[in-house]
Amino acid sequence: MSLGEFSLIEKFFAQRGEGATVEVGIGDDAAALRVPVGHVAQLSTDTAIEGVHFPRDLPPADIAYRSVMAAASDLAAMGASPIGMLLAITLPGADETWLSRFAEGVSAASKATGLPLVGGDTTRGGLSVTVTVMGSTLASCCLRRSGARPGDRVCVSGTLGDAAAGLAIIEGHLTASDQTAAEFLTRRFTAPTARLALGESLLGVATSAIDLSDGLLADAEHIANASAVAIEIDSGKIPLSPAMRTLPDLDQSLQWALAGGDDYELLVTLPNGETVPDSLTEIGRVTSGRGVSCDQTLENRGYDHFAGRSG
C-alpha cells in the first residue's frame, strides 16, 4: 500500500482516539493508555476475514461495527471496563467511499462500546479486519471461564440464534415472510451488542463467564472444560426472540440457538442462592462430571462434530 493510501487511512481515522484513558493516540509508534490505579489490563484480539467470518459484499460499516463488537465482547466476558482499541485492516485497495463508510462503522462501534481507536496498521491484501481491545478490572477480579462450581445456575443474556438466522437471510438460505423480523435478525448478525455493562455488573457475582461466539453448546463446553464440571442445558428455557418465533422451522431455530454462534451474548454461571438479574435467563445448571448435555439431541444435525470441539 502506497503512503498516499496510508494518508487516506489517517484522514479517516486520525480524529478518533480521544478519551480520558488516552495519553498518546494515533500517529506515534505506539499508543499510550492509562490503566486505573489498582487495575490489571485485559487484552484480546480477533480477526474477521471476508468470506469466512462475514459474507462477501457485506456493507463496510457493518464489517467494521461487528468486528469491533466481536472483540469488545471478549472484554465483556471478563467484566472489563473499556480503555482503547487498535485496528489492523488488510484491504485489496484504497476505495475512498468504502473507507469512509468503514470508518463510520468504527466510529459508531467506538461510541457504543466506549473504546477509543488509538492506533492500528493498514496493509494490502485480501479483506480482513483484526481488532485488538484493551480494558481493565480491579486486580484479580475479572470473570474467568474456570470458576463454575456444581450447583451453580447457568444463565444467558439476550436471545440466542438470531445472528445465525440473520446470516442465513443475508446469504439467501432463509426467507423470512415477516419483514420486521427479517430486519431484526439480520441486524443481530451485522450489529451485535457487546454486553460490557452487564459484564461489569457481574464482577464478584458470577462464578464464570464466556461470550457466545462459537455457539451455546461449544462455548458452554469451554466453561465446563476450564472449570472441570458438567453443564446441563434445558433447551426449553433457551430465550428465542419474537423474530425467531416467526420462522416456520422451530427445529432449525433451536439448532441455531444451540450451535449457531455470532450472538455475542454472555453465558455465565451464578451461585445457586444468587438472584438472576432481569437481563439474564436461567437455562441450566452446573453439576459434577464433565462435558455439556442437553435434552435436545443434535446428533443428526452436527452436534457430534461440536462435541469434539475444544479450545
Add this chain to the structure above:
Amino acid sequence: MSLGEFSLIEKFFAQRGEGATVEVGIGDDAAALRVPVGHVAQLSTDTAIEGVHFPRDLPPADIAYRSVMAAASDLAAMGASPIGMLLAITLPGADETWLSRFAEGVSAASKATGLPLVGGDTTRGGLSVTVTVMGSTLASCCLRRSGARPGDRVCVSGTLGDAAAGLAIIEGHLTASDQTAAEFLTRRFTAPTARLALGESLLGVATSAIDLSDGLLADAEHIANASAVAIEIDSGKIPLSPAMRTLPDLDQSLQWALAGGDDYELLVTLPNGETVPDSLTEIGRVTSGRGVSCDQTLENRGYDHFAGRSG
C-alpha cells in the same frame, strides 16, 4: 478452521505466556496483564502478509521471529518495557510441521524480547501474521516522534540497509560473493533485533525517537513532520555494516540505507550537549524549517516518490 485445528494451535502455543506480568494467559476470553504502578501501557499492532512484507516460502520460524520483532520495535521506539503480546495468525491450513517451526520462531522472539505470548486468534485464509505488543513506561515519560528541536543531533542505532540487501539476496536479485556477508545480510532481514534496552536507556535523554521500518528518509520525515522541524542527513556518516561494504555497488548500498526499510533500528534526536552513546552513530542534525534533506540526491532512484510520503 475446524476446532481440531484450533486445538493444534493451542498445543503449540498454550505453554507460553508465563511471566511476572501475566495474571491470566492464553485460554480465557482475554489475557490479564499487570502494568507497573505509576506506568502507562503502550500498545501497538503490526500485520505482515506473505508476498507483501515477506517473500513466499520464507521459513516459518523466520516469519514468526521477524513479525514479533517488527512489533516489539515499536515498543523500543517509545522506550517501553515489555509486558506481553498477542498473536493473530491467518493460515491457509493446519500443517503441523509448519506450525511447530512457526511456534519455535515465536518462542525465540518471545525470549529475546521479554514479551510473553498471552493470547491471540487463529483463522483460515491467506498467510498473514498480526502481532500486538504491550509495554509500559512511567506516566508521560515515553519517547515521542514530536519532541525534536532545532540544534538536536540526529543519531541512529546499528547499521542501515542490511535488511533490504538481505531481502534482495533472498529474492535472488543480488548475489553476494562473500558467503559470510550474505548470511549476515539475510539474517538482518529474517531476524532483526528490536532495540528495547536501548529505547529504555534513552528515556529522559532523547528528545524524539522512531523505529526504522519504512526506511531512513521516510522515517526521518515522520519525526520532522511530528516535531515541525527540518532534518539534515549527512550520507557519509550513515553506518554501513562490513558485510554491506563487501558489495560491489556502493550507490545501491547507500540507497538501501536511505530508503530500504525493515532495519528496525532506532532513529533518535539528542540535545546538542548530550554525549552520543556508543550504540548510536550521529548522522545529521535538526534545524528549523520543514522536511528532510540529504546531500545524496536520490531523485533518479525513487526519492521523489518517497518525498511525497507522509504518515
